[in-house]
Amino acid sequence: MPALSFAMILVIVLSSCETPSKPDFQTEQRYTVPIVKSLSYAFLGGTEAIIDTTSADFENLFTIDPSGLVTLGVTNEFDIGSFDESIPDVSIATFSIDAEISNLEPTISGSAATDFESFTGLDPALFPIGATLPAGAVPAFDLELDMEDLVQVVTREGNLQVTIENQLGFTFDELVFRFRTETGFVGDTQVIEDFAHGEERTLKISFTSGEVISIPLFAVFSTSWSQQQMAAPPEELIVSEVQNDEFRVQSASARFPSQTITKEIETGISEEDFILENNDDFAEMESIQLSFESLRNTIDLDFESLVISFPTILTRGADGSFSPQDSVVINLEQDQLPRRASDPSNIEGISFDIFLEDVRISAPGNTFIANLEAKTENTLDSPPGDRIRTITTEDNFTGTAEFEVGNITRITGIVLPRFVDLNDAPDDQLDLADPEVRIETNIDDLKEFSERVVNLNIDNPELVLHYDTNIDASNLVYAAILGINAAGEQHFLSGLPDTPFHVAADDTISGLLFNGLPIANADLIKIPIDGRDGEDISQQVFFTTENSTVADFLNSLPTEIFFIGKALINPESERVNVQRPITLDSELSLNIPISLQSDPNNPTAIADTLDLDLSDLPRDGDDLEIKRGSLFIQYSNELPLDLDFEFSFLDAFGDLVTVVPADGQNPVSILPAPVSGGGFSVGPENNVLEVNLTEAQLRELWRTEQMQLRAVLLTSDNETVSLRATDQVSLNMRADFVLNLKVGGN
Structure with missing residues (x-):
């Protein structure tokens, strides 16, 4: 930063024939003090530019096309939540076992x-x-x-x-x-x-x-x-x-000779979330725990074998495939077999678990069967006094079987439309104000730019969502996307009416909150996420001024973006093939052509702070006092913008000493460079401005240690202009003072 320090040495040579004993006179001198020497602000450049592209904060932040038009570009990872829940849970109904000897055939001889x-x-x-x-x-x-x-x-x-x-x-x-x-x-x-x-x-x-x-x-x-x-x-x-x-x-x-018990038991998969239409549809899961509970036998015969088979439940074979020969067949061990009705094991029944890994279920119409086949003892092999048994066709073998399904890894079928949360939150209530719920994206590249340039009114900005995914189903994401800039200002990115991104007032979306209150549909945005067609895909979604509020969203130069959202899975009920792990890697690109249209009621501004030591200026009680003073600002402006400058003089503690222009003083307004039809400047505007300082200002200037420069950028008649990287404004600034020295007197 430029620095200024000066000392005034005044040598006055007086000669007289007589030397009075009490001198009493005043003398007046003019002095010029340089405030700023050749300070230039290019729009882009080094440390003296409006935007310092040599700073690590701005590295790779701007691009320049062949015409010199500057575009601000930032790409950040942008997490839009987890789509794992797009694969629904599989709920298999508990099936009841109630089997009897359907053809009771005693030995009759x-x-x-x-x-x-x-x-x-x-x-x-x-x-x-x-x-x-x-x-x-x-x-x-x-x-x-x-x-x-x-x-x-x-x-x-x-x-x-x-x-x-x-x-x-x-x-x-x-x-x-x-x-x-x-x-x-x-x-x-x-x-x-x-x-x-x-x-x-x-x-x-x-x-x-x-x-x-x-x-x-x-x-x-x-x-x-x-x-x-x-x-x-x-x-x-x-x-x-x-x-x-x-x-x-x-x-x-x-x-009784050995009796055969057979039973075909039908059970089903819940149709609430998906439908398996035919034999080609299936659901795969990491595991199934099959729990047999309270198996009781009221038949007065021991079981010698019991086989429960599931023809359409397959486990992965050694070659990695699912084949019919790998269907699940459960052959109960000896200690799991039911005993005759009089055995004490039938009081509470037999219970045991079967654990299966890497499983595929085919269930056309969401139903599948279990086949039960049992063989009983031959009582002729029993001791003579125990060969005669009394059995009825109402005697049976009963129990239940429950399926505990592990994570679903793949579904081929129709996944029915449903909403899933993309954020983790209890009770499906996603609150954007809750840091434990929202997903935060920090755009550090914009932080210094946002701090230095305020009230930017950008023309035709663009926000691009890039994503790579293996999701097979198309989805609609209903999201609240809130941008917050360095000053804490907040703006939602929302879709405009009559566009695919608009969330209509009658769209049924709930559970998106801000500080506990529902976010209005008008502040939400609907983002289509296309599914792949066999291969992983890369897609882009463009948010422009024609389909969204991207201008308001980006004009504030957000440095943080908060996201909550819910996805409507497969809204068209298409047949899909979805599998875990579901990947959706996304980035958000901000492309901001630096074509400005500045609103006089909310103007764009830049700020800078310079070291300026004016401690050698006279202060109250000194013999030397400032009688008059003026600031002269010489400028050469290549920017196609009006610049209204304000100079704040600060003390060593950063407190305000005085401000120029103060109330009643002429504004420090720099005229814009003349422009071509495309909005580019065609040459500099040169001039010198004078600001007269008040007595109050002159008395306090000696306290100055820094000067804060703030320039408000305005386009003439609110027209849109375009900025080149090399466009700059150059300033020379000096202070002219008239000093009065008092010698003697009362």
Whole structure:
């Protein structure tokens, strides 16, 4: 900074024929004191420029096009929050297990035989081969069956297959067969005709639902025959086999072979946030914890195996792919298998967790199935006294299975539109005034410029949002973007009506606050974030004076930008493929052509401070006093701007001594350089200004240690002008004083 210091040495030579004893006279002298010598302010340049581009604060801040037009450009990282929540959480409904032995099939095995005499009442010795057997009939003959594996069954449907052998030596014209218990007949009636000796016939006895078969169980025969010769020696009528033939029961007390329990269980993924339409759609997640809770068995059979499979839940294979052969199959270990109903484990049930990593679920229509298949014990292998069990079709195996889903890593399907917070805050309430919530961007490059140049009215500035992203879905960001300059002034960046960036009054966006109060939609901006189409993309969003309030936003030269926002995910409900990690790297570029249009009610200004030591000037009580004084400002102005200067004289503590011009003094106004049609200056404007100092100012000037220079920049008639980097204003400033020296006197 220029400095000024001077000392006045006054030598007065007086001669006289007489020397008076009490001299009493005054003498007046003129002195010129340089205040500023050749001070030039180029618009851009070194330390004496309006903007010091040699300062680290302004390095790479300005560019100059071939015509000399200056553009201020700043690019800063600009965080617009996290889009991780654009991948919705997957919520899988708890499914209930309720499986029973749908086809309850006890072991039914029986046999019996009766001899010739018991059946016909005739002496077999009288009827050898060839003997004549008279015609006869047996109205009803009960033959008790040996059913060692059966106590009782209640039928549901199906048949018992009965095999009968005729070894009685003659032919029946007709044999009628039925089953009977002590309470009555069961099953239907079957008839065999022309049942010859040596033949074996098989009957199917059908049962209706609810019939009770219990022991003792009888085979009841009603027969008739014609007179005939005996074809063979008389022996037996044999029921060689009674066995199941698709015989289903509601309940049974019997010996049970291994029973099969199968169940297809359908469950679903919540459709609140996304839809998987077909087999090509899926959701991938880091993990699933499958928790089986309270598995209880009311069937009086131990389980020997239990397999639960999920055909459309796949784990990543060794080759990194998801293949059907890698579908999830859970084969329960021995200690996890359900025990028979009487086992104490069924009081609280069995619970255990299955943990799966790196999982993909396909669920067309947001539903998928689990297949359950179990095998029970064969009671024939049990100790003799424990082989008979009582089981009903209402006996079942129950429990629940819950899915705890880890982070979703990828979704292919339709992500439904929804709002997500781009800032972290409780209860979806984002407050721009809360430093724990907002995202702050500091534009340090503008700090000194903002401090030095105020009330800038920029013509056609531009703000550019650059972003690189792997987001597949298009999104709309509803944001509050607040710029704050070095003086603390605040301006929102908002979209103008009838533009894509405008947030209309009826747009339903809530939870964007400032000091606890909702921010008006008119102060918000809507930013479209385009999704990629298979490849990561780089995009730019341009905020201009035609679509936003960027002029007001940038005129204040913000040094801090605060951001809060919410994103409307996939507003068109498109089918997308989104995956984590979601990246959105963004930068904000400020491109400000230094074409000024200065408002006289809110003018652009620059400021500078110079060292100026005027302590050698006379002060009250000195013999030497300042009688008159003036400031002379000689200028050469190449800037196409009016400059109104104000000079503040400061003491050693920075307190104001006096200001020029003071009230009543002529303004210190520098005329602009003449301009061309493009707004550039075509040559300098030269002149000299004089400001007369008041007595009050002259008395206090000796206290001056610094001078603060402030220049208000105004364009003529509010027209827009353009500035070259080399445009400058040059000043020479001096003070002329008339000093009065008093010698003697009273």
